[in-house]
Amino acid sequence: xxxxxxxxxxxxxxxxxxxxxxxxxxxxxxxxxxxxxxxxxxxxxxxxxxxxxxxxxxxxxxxxxxxxxxxxxxxxxxxxxxxxxxxxxxxxxxxxxxxxxxxxxxxxxxxxxxxxxxxxxxxxxxxxxxxxxxxxxxxxxxxxxxxxxxxxxxxxxxxxxxxxxxxxxxxxxxxxxxxxxxxxxxxxxxxxxxxxxxxxxxxxxxxxxxxxxxxxxxxxxxxxxxxxxxxxxxxxxxxxxxxxxxxxxxxxxxxxxxxxxxxxxxxxxxxxxxxxxxxxxxxxxxx
DNA sequence: ACCTCGACCTGCAAGC
DNA sequence: TGCTTGCAGGTCGAGG
Numbered sequence: 668x669x670x671x672x673x674x675x676x677x678x679x680x681x682x683x684x685x686x687x688x689x690x691x692x693x694x695x696x697x698x699x700x701x702x703x704x705x706x707x708x709x710x711x712x713x714x715x716x717x718x719x720x721x722x723x724x725x726x727x728x729x730x731x732x733x734x735x736x737x738x739x740x741x742x743x744x745x746x747x748x749x750x751x752x753x754x755x756x757x758x759x760x761x762x763x764x765x766x767x768x769x770x771x772x773x774x775x776x777x778x779x780x781x782x783x784x785x786x787x788x789x790x791x792x793x794x795x796x797x798x799x800x801x802x803x804x805x806x807x808x809x810x811x812x813x814x815x816x817x818x819x820x821x822x823x824x825x826x827x828x829x830x831x832x833x834x835x836x837x838x839x840x841x842x843x844x845x846x847x848x849x850x851x852x853x854x855x856x857x858x859x860x861x862x863x864x865x866x867x868x869x870x871x872x873x874x875x876x877x878x879x880x881x882x883x884x885x886x887x888x889x890x891x892x893x894x895x896x897x898x899x900x901x902x903x904x905x906x907x908x909x910x911x912x913x914x915x916x917x918x919x920x921x922x923x924x925x926x927x928x929x930x931x932x933x934x935x936x937x938x939x940x941x942x943x944x945x946x947x948x949x950x951x952x953x954x
Numbered sequence: 955a956c957c958t959c960g961a962c963c964t965g966c967a968a969g970c
Numbered sequence: 971t972g973c974t975t976g977c978a979g980g981t982c983g984a985g986g
Contacts, residue, residue: 670979701962701981725980743980744964767964786963788980831957840981847979922979942958945977 669741671812671845672891674725676898677747681780682720684749685729689716689775697769701742701790704770711735711793712772724808724844736796738804742788748781808844812887817843819884823876826866833883834941836866843887849922850890852947856921857886861953862946863939921947 669677693709705711716732729737752773770782770791782789794802809825810816825842826833836842837851846854855862860869860879869880897917920930924947925938934951 673979699963740980742963743978784963785965786978786980788963790981829956835957838980849979943960 669725669743669745670847670850671725672850672894672898674722674727674741674845675895676901677741678720678722678727679899681727681747681749684776684778684780685717685720685772685774687716687718688778689714690731690772691775692773694771694773695769696771697767697787700769700784700787701740702792704791705793708791708793712737723805724811724840725847726805730796734796735793736799738790738792738794738802739782740790740804742784742786742790744786745782745784745789748783750779750781752777752779807841809840809842810844812843812845813891817884817888819876819880822884823870823880824874826880827870827874829866831866832862832941833860833864833866833869834862834946837887838942838944845891846887848944848946849919850887850894852922853890853919854883854887856948856953857890858882859953861950862941862948864954921949923947 690712691714693712695704695709698704698708711733712731714733715735717729718732719730721728721730725740727739727741729739731737748768764783767785767787768781768783769787769789772780774780782791792804799805810821822843826836829836833855834851837846837854838848852862858879860883869877869883871877894917921936924936927936928934929936929949929951932949932952934949936947937950939946939948
């Protein structure tokens with residue numbers, strides 16, 4: 668579920684609860700995430716204060732007063748929940764939703780932040796801040812799509828020598844960091860570009876961006892900004908409900924709409940498989 | 955060096 | 971109703 672906009676929405680939801688709070692107690696109920704949670708995880712976190720909560724691509728980065736950084740990834744099915752610990756309250760029986768609560772952060776402000784992840788593709792890792800730029804998880808990541816370094820010239824250069832499809836290139840976190848299956852489909856739709864088109868066709872022989880590269884960069888930025896905006900409003904709704912973060916509904920134009928009419932042409936949305944993942948697009952208006 | 959594919963997990967919906 | 975199958979928003983590492 669979580670691509671860049673969802674992770675950013677989670678970050679914005681968690682920041683008010685976590686920033687400035689001390690981690691009083693860490694409860695790890697299941698160490699078997701994508702990689703096992705380190706044996707010294709609880710010890711390294713307990714007693715430190717979260718000084719800031721940031722994001723790089725789909726990773727959440729919690730800055731700690733200990734001089735370390737907690738790196739978290741939501742995988743496919745991860746989410747966070749904020750609960751207010753009511754002193755002396757009965758705790759109700761564990762519901763089905765709590766079955767996959769793997770890590771619980773008990774904060775000094777009386778709140779708890781719980782990481783839930785049914786499929787356990789998520790991950791958590793602590794690294795010294797001084798070593799963050801050598802961190803293998805982050806080192807190979809391409810530019811942030813909403814940052815200034817991400818532009819048509821850069822994208823064209825990155826795609827110039829590629830033999831793969833545009834879909835595969837945009838899904839590659841080394842080319843641009845934070846897009847996933849949904850937003851790649853949505854961005855290509857907005858840019859009127861076919862997911863099967865060779866990535867190198869957004870550049871000329873010299874690697875200079877062409878019209879398609881400019882359209883694509885604009886589409887990527889627009890679709891991400893729209894989704895973050897939608898996430899912001901869903902945040903307000905969700906917080907009152909059950910505090911769960913990481914999940915919100917928006918209207919995709921092509922994703923998961925196989926067989927439906929194209930919103931802007933006479934075409935019908937088609938589903939194909941590219942490198943093992945579903946791609947949705949309109950063959951009539953995406954060239 | 956590049957690219958594709960299987961593997962890691964659980965849950966859910968569709969089909970029989 | 972129950973079983974089986976396929977599919978899911980990610981990414982790493984093996985193998986071509």
